[in-house]
Amino acid sequence: MTVFGKSAQFDTSQDSTVRVHIHRLRRQLESFNYGKSGKLLQIPKGDYRLLLTEEAESADDDAILIEVHSKPSGQKRTWTVIAICFAATAIFWGMLLFSARSQDSVTSTLRQTSFWKPIAAHERLPLIAAGDFYMVVESGSDGKIQRLAMRPAIRSGRDLDKYLRMHPDQYSKLRDRDIHRLPATVAMGAAEILPIVASVRPDHAMADIIPVSQISQETIDSNNIIYIDRFSELGMLRSPALGQSHFAPGPDPNELRDLPSGRTFRVRAAAENQIGRDDVAADPYGYDYGYIASYPGPSGNQIIVISGMEDAALAQMVKLVGDKRQLGILSRQIGDAKAFEALYQVRTSGGLIFDTRLLIARVLEASKV
Template sequence: MADLRQDGDEAALDEARFLAAAACVRPGLEGNRSDKLLRLFDFLLKRSLEGHPPTEQQIADEVFSTGRTNAPRGDANVRVYVHRLRKVLKELPPGTDGDRLDLPVGSYLLRLVTDATEKDSDAGGIAAAVPAAPRPMLTRPVFRWSAVLVLLSMAGLAAWFALKPADETRLADSMPWAAISGSSRPITVVMGDYYFYESLPDAAGENQRRPDTRKLVWDRQVPTPEDLIIYQMLNPEKADRVLDTNQHYVSSGTIAGAFAVRAALRRDAVFRKREVRLISASQLSPDLLKSTDVIYIGQLSGVSAILRDPLVQASPLRLDDDLVSVTDMATGRKYRSDGVELRDEQISRRDYGYVARIPGPAGNTLIVIAALRDPGLREMAELVVDPSRLAPLRTQAVLSSQGFEALYQVRTLGSVNLGAAPVFQRAIRTQGIWDRSATTPEYRPIAAPSATPR
């Protein structure tokens, strides 16, 4: 048992170091001002963590959105950008611990190169680089998240100090960031996530002995492990067929958005000296909600109850049961996302993004950066770190209110965002939102597994 625990700890450390090295790379690519190069890195990073090397055609379709089903083998565009990425990785300085990422010739998988690896290579010895630990889209238990996120924060801080000039346009002068520019509190960046539990096969079923019949289930009525306990208590005949494995899902758009926001804060001299924490929504505690300025980034369906209750009391916008639309209770108008992202570059799609600011419970501030789906979330993450695009929020209604919200319509074509057009921006009532008790919804047993959030 001790050996198994040690192996698990080493795997967690390798994965954390790999992600920390990736955090050092991304700022350099963003400074390169090549959207395609950045998308290529994010795609190869995801496939490397999963341990599944992509083909050249898959890169062309997923990164460059060629959409060609009968294309000839080989794609010069892919090879050119892979060569550019390989060159950038070699030129970037290693992280503070000496680790860096490398893209070997003839491979489409990133690898982690350590100081020991390079020393062995210089001495003529043979040493294998630390491989990318496979990582499913469902995260490992929450305590694994903490170690990874702390390392990412440290690596990202060092990278931005080294690569970004100090005289760039300040976020602190634009809304919603001006609300926290005068604060000395730590900043907590909260990523929206979803809780999954494991469903076991029926003991009387024919497939009971097959381990692959187990499945992970997400259900809106079971948002936390505590809710799963309630379900087991109310349904004792099913209690032994559901299991808490402490799994949480975070979308790729949420992770990319959190990186972009944290990096933008580190570039601004006003925020640079403040501690910036990166956690998942399931890790947000009342203490952090009270003592830090909180920035939520994620899909609207991933907002946890601790943030959702005050937001619902302040805003007339309501997320509909289908999770792909919101209704403005003030006007009765519905805003619906087109949902899935299409690879057909001839068909545009629509999503909706959201930005809000409300006062926290103890003089602090809560900022919400969200969307119905990941395409809208990616666009909102770009919008909120660009002071020029935030300029329209400097209206009298927004500046004079304790809280405000803004809704944007986002247009996408394939995997490319075409921009965001403001739908409305308005002040919202925030007085007393932390004083009123929220109603507790009646518990509804699980009827059927819900679809996985996208």
């Protein structure tokens, strides 16, 4: 519950988040342990336990190759080994050169997309703002601390001061201890965006990451901002331009409304996670929705938003903005517009991403942003 930001009502039979992340961790450990001997960390299939085991050393491809070519003797064997080493070295450098050229090609392509071009060409280094939760300390009538709580109207110490001025009866009950909580998906998203930003900029400078709660008007005026947060939290971001979006949260936390068309997009889990609900059609897929946007800021800077209704879509949008093919599709829809927004449908199956589809790409009026 702490790691994934779940409430006390979190039910693992209805939510596959833990299973998916354990599966990924198990695969990462298997990859890391491949070809190694001695004591190894492993997660047995079907378990969540982390075990320290000792496995026998296994032969790898290189060892097999040497054994096959070790039969010749004397000078012939020496030249055989030299030839093998030379060939391996040539292949290695060839692959390295190809990888570097491919990476340069990908970076160049990303730099020219409508999404990254303003950041790549702008003289100001972007600032990555990660959506965090401000925790208020609540005390009882005896003055003793009872719990930490998140209140939608209180996002920072400044907000708490304003709230207390409007509610003086709460002075003895609410306290500021400068405690913030950063959801794991948002933190990982910020870490993944960091190298992308550095790669698209000519100076390859590394951006800073700060929590949204520390964003001030001065910060917005002096930096390009890349917001990473859930869509339901976007209304709390300290940016006047976010009100220009044509999307709005619905009456239900799992709903998103497109204001021009009146369409409602609803997040839902796959049918396998909705057993016992008669109102849900037998659909093996779950649906989440991702949102990205870019528009000029208040002082000639650029504001970028990377968001999702739930964690699956948010994580997928982080990957999408580093995908030259997906950004190419978006660029063809919006042209060279400096202000735009896009909505994506993320289809999930078994807790994993099945596909991502662009639903709406809309050019915004930059003069009003």
